[in-house]
Amino acid sequence: MEKQVKQETVAYNGDEAVAFAAKQCDVDVVAAYPITPQTIIVEKFSEYVANGEVQTEFVCTESEHSAMTACLAASVTGARTFTASASAGLALMHEMLFVTSGSRAPVVMAIANRALSAPLNIHGDQSDSIAERDSGWIHIYVENAQEAYDSIIQAFKIAEDVGVSLPIIVGLDGFTISHTLERVDVLPEDAVKQYVGERQLPNVVTQEGKTVPFKLDPDNPMTMGPNALPNYYFEFKRQQEEGMRNALKKIQEVNSEYAKISGRSYGNGLVDAYKLEDAEVAVVCIGSTAGTLKVIVDQLRQEGVKAGLLRLRTFRPLPVEELRNGLKNIKAIAVMDKSISFGGFGGPVFNEIRHVMYDAKEHPLIVDYIYGLGGRDTSPRDLRRIFEDLMQIAKTGHAETQVQYWGLRE
Amino acid sequence: MSQEKSWKEISMAGVCSKSSVGFLTGDWKTYMPVRDLEKCTLCLTCVMFCPEGAIKWVPEKGQIWFDMDFCKGCGICANECPTKAITMKMEKE
Numbered sequence: 001m002e003k004q005v006k007q008e009t010v011a012y013n014g015d016e017a018v019a020f021a022a023k024q025c026d027v028d029v030v031a032a033y034p035i036t037p038q039t040i041i042v043e044k045f046s047e048y049v050a051n052g053e054v055q056t057e058f059v060c061t062e063s064e065h066s067a068m069t070a071c072l073a074a075s076v077t078g079a080r081t082f083t084a085s086a087s088a089g090l091a092l093m094h095e096m097l098f099v100t101s102g103s104r105a106p107v108v109m110a111i112a113n114r115a116l117s118a119p120l121n122i123h124g125d126q127s128d129s130i131a132e133r134d135s136g137w138i139h140i141y142v143e144n145a146q147e148a149y150d151s152i153i154q155a156f157k158i159a160e161d162v163g164v165s166l167p168i169i170v171g172l173d174g175f176t177i178s179h180t181l182e183r184v185d186v187l188p189e190d191a192v193k194q195y196v197g198e199r200q201l202p203n204v205v206t207q208e209g210k211t212v213p214f215k216l217d218p219d220n221p222m223t224m225g226p227n228a229l230p231n232y233y234f235e236f237k238r239q240q241e242e243g244m245r246n247a248l249k250k251i252q253e254v255n256s257e258y259a260k261i262s263g264r265s266y267g268n269g270l271v272d273a274y275k276l277e278d279a280e281v282a283v284v285c286i287g288s289t290a291g292t293l294k295v296i297v298d299q300l301r302q303e304g305v306k307a308g309l310l311r312l313r314t315f316r317p318l319p320v321e322e323l324r325n326g327l328k329n330i331k332a333i334a335v336m337d338k339s340i341s342f343g344g345f346g347g348p349v350f351n352e353i354r355h356v357m358y359d360a361k362e363h364p365l366i367v368d369y370i371y372g373l374g375g376r377d378t379s380p381r382d383l384r385r386i387f388e389d390l391m392q393i394a395k396t397g398h399a400e401t402q403v404q405y406w407g408l409r410e
Numbered sequence: 411m412s413q414e415k416s417w418k419e420i421s422m423a424g425v426c427s428k429s430s431v432g433f434l435t436g437d438w439k440t441y442m443p444v445r446d447l448e449k450c451t452l453c454l455t456c457v458m459f460c461p462e463g464a465i466k467w468v469p470e471k472g473q474i475w476f477d478m479d480f481c482k483g484c485g486i487c488a489n490e491c492p493t494k495a496i497t498m499k500m501e502k503e
Binding site: 103 | 414415416417420422423424425465
């Protein structure tokens with residue numbers, strides 16, 4: 001890449017990379033409550049505040065519900081707002097997640113993905129944020145600490161776009177990414193500040209017919225969070241959906257713009273395809289498992305197997321066209337779900353992928369592997385066996401079972 | 411509600427879509443307060459208790475006035491009136 005900025009290589013775990021990115025983005029307000037495996041993010045950030053390295057107002061709240069409420073309130077004044085949470089903390093925010101997205105407040109939140117109780121478990125799976133699928137937040141899931149750093153910077157650019165104006169979750173797998181020390185290339189602070197820029201505000205028309213920026217401002221008083229009865233509520237929800245549709249374009253745009261300064265991009269920002277063009281068998285997954293899967297794909301390719309991988313980076317808005325195009329020529333697809341939808345037909349990601357492929361001209365065989373719940377490790381050998389299953393399915397044109405639990409003692 | 415707007419025409423997140431002054435909550439009511447002028451002593455207890463601010467004291471006229479556009483018919487005024495000058499009647503009657 002030509003216009004790359006000179007970067008420094010540092011050793012950060014995923015959480016530290018997230019905190020450092022938020023610092024460089026010149027965040028105005030952080031309101032947060034600590035929870036494993038996210039704690040390092042707010043701990044590190046509060047250090048920046050204590051050391052005077054940032055001008056951020058750091059609000060220590062008594063719960064995550066209050067943290068999200070404070071973030072919403074800060075965001076609607078026009079402040080750049082950031083928070084982080086996980087598991088039970090995110091679950092406690094549930095109510096306010098909808099108020100935040102409905103209020104079109106572009107809060108950026110890092111989620112160090114962790115299992116939900118009960119039984120109590122602090123380890124990584126994606127049940128927490130996947131359960132917030134319909135909360136109106138954009139969902140981006142990253143593969144490693146480097147992408148966590150890059151995605152937080154991109155997240156402000158996406159969420160604060162006037163056509164989008166929606167909050168965004170950046171999900172990083174608990175412990176696998178959050179606590180693992182990795183090499184991370186970081187941009188100089190001025191380059192990040194220049195790239196992210198000042199927060200832009202959409203315009204709204206007041207009761208008096210004046211066009212003013214969308215923010216709480218004593219000079220231009222406006223009602224925020226009003227009630228909307230059956231005659232208007234639906235229209236506002238449709239508006240929100242338009243923000244999501246705009247995000248589909250914006251995420252791609254941001255991905256390629258960011259590549260120009262950093263030299264790094266993640267597929268087209270929505271899906272990250274690996275050796276998929278001529279693949280006969282492929283795995284679809286979210287998050288860090290993709291890293292290990294790339295190694296397996298390389299091994300299988302050397303052995304002459306046409307294996308491929310599609311990492312779904314943006315879960316909401318769902319990149320329907322990209323998924324359909326990427327997967328159309330595959331014979332057998334395994335979807336990997338690090339969360340479970342009790343009583344459903346397979347996991348949440350499986351549902352999306354099968355649903356998307358329903359209208360495709362060629363129907364690939366699609367099976368689901370629910371795996372890694374409560375932080376159960378997934379070894380390269382386990383992943384290789386999934387491809388072996390797929391080769392068998394592709395050969396026979398038949399799958400014995402649609403949904404399997406991978407790595408479970410039967 | 412006339413001339414309802416499409417989702418493309420309304421301001422973001424419900425902001426300023428309508429001032430609350432233009433939102434006539436009075437049409438929620440089933441019962442309406444009726445004042446007996448002979449019993450009323452103009453003590454203004456009802457003015458203070460009305461949760462909607464729908465009972466107005468008009469000093470120029472030395473009278474109170476019920477704003478039916480905003481009275482939800484809750485009956486608190488009738489309950490609090492020390493002289494029982496206010497009774498709640500079905501609005502339709």
